[in-house]
Amino acid sequence: MFEIRPILSALLRHKSSTFLIILQIAITFAVVVNASSIIKQRIEMMNRESGMPEEHLLTLNVNAFGANYDLENNIRADIELLRKTPGVVDAVAINQVPLTGNGDSGGISATQEQYDNRESIPVGFFMGDSHTLNTLGVKLIEGRDFNEQEVIYTAERPEVKSSIVTKSLADKLYPNGDALGKPVYIGGGEYVTIVGIVKKMSGSWVHSSLFEDSMISPIVSLDRFKRILIRTESPQVTAKLLGEVEGLLIARNSERVVTGVRSLVEHRARAYSGDNAMTIILWSVIILLVAITALGIVGIVSFNVNQRIKQIGTRRALGATKLDILRYFVTENILITSLGLMVGTLLTIGFNVYLVDQYDMPSFNWYLIPVGIIIMLLVGFVSVLMPALKASKVSPAVATQSI
Amino acid sequence: MLQMNNIKKIFRTDLVETHALRDFSLQVEEGEFVAVTGPSGSGKTTFLNITGMLETFNSGSYLLDGQDVSQLNDNQRSKLRNEKIGFIFQSFNLIPDLNLYDNVDVPLRYRGFSAKERKRRIENALERVGLSARMKHLPSQLSGGQQQRVAIARALAGEPLFLLADEPTGNLDSLMARQVMQLLEEINQQGTTIIMVTHDAELARRAQRNIHIVDGQVSDYQQLQPVLEVAEA
Numbered sequence: 001m002f003e004i005r006p007i008l009s010a011l012l013r014h015k016s017s018t019f020l021i022i023l024q025i026a027i028t029f030a031v032v033v034n035a036s037s038i039i040k041q042r043i044e045m046m047n048r049e050s051g052m053p054e055e056h057l058l059t060l061n062v063n064a065f066g067a068n069y070d071l072e073n074n075i076r077a078d079i080e081l082l083r084k085t086p087g088v089v090d091a092v093a094i095n096q097v098p099l100t101g102n103g104d105s106g107g108i109s110a111t112q113e114q115y116d117n118r119e120s121i122p123v124g125f126f127m128g129d130s131h132t133l134n135t136l137g138v139k140l141i142e143g144r145d146f147n148e149q150e151v152i153y154t155a156e157r158p159e160v161k162s163s164i165v166t167k168s169l170a171d172k173l174y175p176n177g178d179a180l181g182k183p184v185y186i187g188g189g190e191y192v193t194i195v196g197i198v199k200k201m202s203g204s205w206v207h208s209s210l211f212e213d214s215m216i217s218p219i220v221s222l223d224r225f226k227r228i229l230i231r232t233e234s235p236q237v238t239a240k241l242l243g244e245v246e247g248l249l250i251a252r253n254s255e256r257v258v259t260g261v262r263s264l265v266e267h268r269a270r271a272y273s274g275d276n277a278m279t280i281i282l283w284s285v286i287i288l289l290v291a292i293t294a295l296g297i298v299g300i301v302s303f304n305v306n307q308r309i310k311q312i313g314t315r316r317a318l319g320a321t322k323l324d325i326l327r328y329f330v331t332e333n334i335l336i337t338s339l340g341l342m343v344g345t346l347l348t349i350g351f352n353v354y355l356v357d358q359y360d361m362p363s364f365n366w367y368l369i370p371v372g373i374i375i376m377l378l379v380g381f382v383s384v385l386m387p388a389l390k391a392s393k394v395s396p397a398v399a400t401q402s403i
Numbered sequence: 404m405l406q407m408n409n410i411k412k413i414f415r416t417d418l419v420e421t422h423a424l425r426d427f428s429l430q431v432e433e434g435e436f437v438a439v440t441g442p443s444g445s446g447k448t449t450f451l452n453i454t455g456m457l458e459t460f461n462s463g464s465y466l467l468d469g470q471d472v473s474q475l476n477d478n479q480r481s482k483l484r485n486e487k488i489g490f491i492f493q494s495f496n497l498i499p500d501l502n503l504y505d506n507v508d509v510p511l512r513y514r515g516f517s518a519k520e521r522k523r524r525i526e527n528a529l530e531r532v533g534l535s536a537r538m539k540h541l542p543s544q545l546s547g548g549q550q551q552r553v554a555i556a557r558a559l560a561g562e563p564l565f566l567l568a569d570e571p572t573g574n575l576d577s578l579m580a581r582q583v584m585q586l587l588e589e590i591n592q593q594g595t596t597i598i599m600v601t602h603d604a605e606l607a608r609r610a611q612r613n614i615h616i617v618d619g620q621v622s623d624y625q626q627l628q629p630v631l632e633v634a635e636a
């Protein structure tokens with residue numbers, strides 16, 4: 001019924017044109033699958049759980065310029081003012097804010113030897129008072145939060161004794177899962193004790209390997225440049241405060257400048273804008289390539305049908321039904337597409353190995369290959385249908401027409 | 404076996420209406436070898452197309468092997484064509500990309516025979532036309548006469564009720580034409596009915612019966628021709 005062998009031998013008589021369309025399908029497939037793989041990875045990255053109620057968070061910077069500006073009291077007063085503002089759940093003066101691309105990082109380790117052997121683990125260092133966890137909205141799963149007594153206000157290098165780490169970091173430091181109460185070496189022979197572990201919390205750099213590995217210390221460093229993070233009751237309050245918070249702070253003390261008032265939603269969008277653009281570009285490439293290939297198939301099959309009008313009429317005269325003719329061209333096309341997809345699968349794997357090798361891309365989602373094969377077969381089928389239908393309508397009477 | 408009564412076939416193009424067949428009536432019995440002659444444009448090919456169900460007609464009746472053809476749909480006509488009719492064309496109409504074996508195989512595949520049955524029939528048919536040694540050759544590797552013999556093998560392989568040939572020797576030189584004619588005569592003697600359109604009066608005369616078509620109708624005068632020739636001899 002499905003004249004596979006004769007169709008194949010007929011195809012082999014037109015090696016070059018068959019080869020070209022096979023190559024086109026193969027390349028399209030390889031690019032489409034790799035591009036989808038990249039898109040998928042980007043989307044997965046963008047959809048990582050942040051562990052924070054981003055729509056309820058906004059941040060700003062306070063730059064003090066007053067000559068006799070009392071750093072500690074002003075920070076305390078600002079935070080107190082913000083915490084009392086209606087709609088605000090909590091606020092904290094903090095050295096870095098997640099997703100913003102700014103902050104402090106360094107290396108820590110579970111033992112002094114590891115530290116000295118440069119086997120330290122890169123982490124993001126967060127510093128804030130005992131309201132830090134509550135303001136970030138992250139969830140404590142082991143141990144305790146900081147208390148007010150252990151918070152140090154200082155402009156010097158502080159001597160802290162306790163810290164809270166993310167679960168991801170705790171597991172890297174102590175793979176047995178017993179990090180709570182254990183020491184963490186932070187250099188200079190000093191160590192701090194892990195008093196609490198939070199489930200999940202975003203770091204400042206979305207593309208960094210230390211994104212999920214953060215350590216929080218109970219320190220308020222006394223700098224003229226201070227970041228403040230505010231958690232509100234609702235996205236509406238967040239929006240309202242974005243417009244009002246500057247005036248609020250300046251009204252209390254005008255010897256500073258308030259800058260960078262932004263929601264975390266906006267910070268997230270900025271952090272991932274490159275990934276978003278990349279996703280859109282790759283989607284466009286996919287759609288364009290698939291459309292070109294589909295049109296290529298329509299073109300080559302239409303050409304073949306026109307070339308073979310007499311042959312089609314003859315087949316009809318010899319007993320082929322319309323369906324037989326339709327099936328002939330569809331089968332021929334599925335064969336070509338399948339060959340293209342076989343070559344394409346090899347190309348895809350090769351291309352991916354190259355990408356992983358050259359650009360350090362995370363390797364591949366293998367299930368995209370079968371998904372891509374199904375999609376390309378469907379595209380091939382839909383493309384061949386119109387010219388194949390035209391072929392099936394050729395009258396058997398053309399068989400006896402001269403020329 | 405084949406009975407046409409008052410067949411009318413009109414081709415309508417934008418402005419012109421061509422009456423290709425008008426009140427065309429004909430009966431052909433099993434085992435006959437009928438040669439159809441007539442001037443160009445008289446309707447010979449149209450007659451052959453309708454006989455072979457390649458074309459429908461406007462009015463009249465056509466019974467093929469007792470079956471009313473006008474009642475059949477496209478699929479049924481295809482099937483009937485495949486089972487009962489073998490076609491031979493002026494320009495051979497072999498499929499250039501397929502070797503001789505696969506060319507003869509084409510109608511057999513549509514018939515749905517098993518691979519084994521097809522093989523038997525293909526080998527037999529190519530044997531009958533004397534080309535079984537060249538099964539793997541492409542049509543382009545053969546002479547015109549050989550190609551037409553392959554086409555005859557293709558027509559015979561399905562063991563049809565009759566063969567329809569539209570100027571089968573039209574593209575051949577006279578030697579090859581005579582060989583092909585000889586082959587057709589052999590086939591006819593072995594029992595297959597043949598209806599052949601030809602421009603070649605000499606070949607036509609070799610057929611058992613001559614039909615002359617003029618202006619879409621069977622010409623009465625020419626029907627007497629063979630009788631006159633017998634009288635002459």
Ligand SMILES: Nc1ncnc2c1ncn2[C@@H]1O[C@H](COP(=O)(O)OP(=O)(O)OP(=O)(O)O)[C@@H](O)[C@H]1O
Pocket residue numbers: 414415416421422423441442443444445446447448449450
């Ligand atoms: N598809 C068609 N559309 C319009 N007119 C057609 C068509 N086929 C045939 N005709 C016309 O019908 C008439 C009969 O044509 P037909 O092909 O049967 O003649 P013929 O006897 O086979 O001629 P020839 O000896 O040249 O092959 C001619 O006038 C021809 O122009």
Ligand SMILES: [Mg+2]
Pocket residue numbers: 447448449
């Ligand atoms: Mg003709």
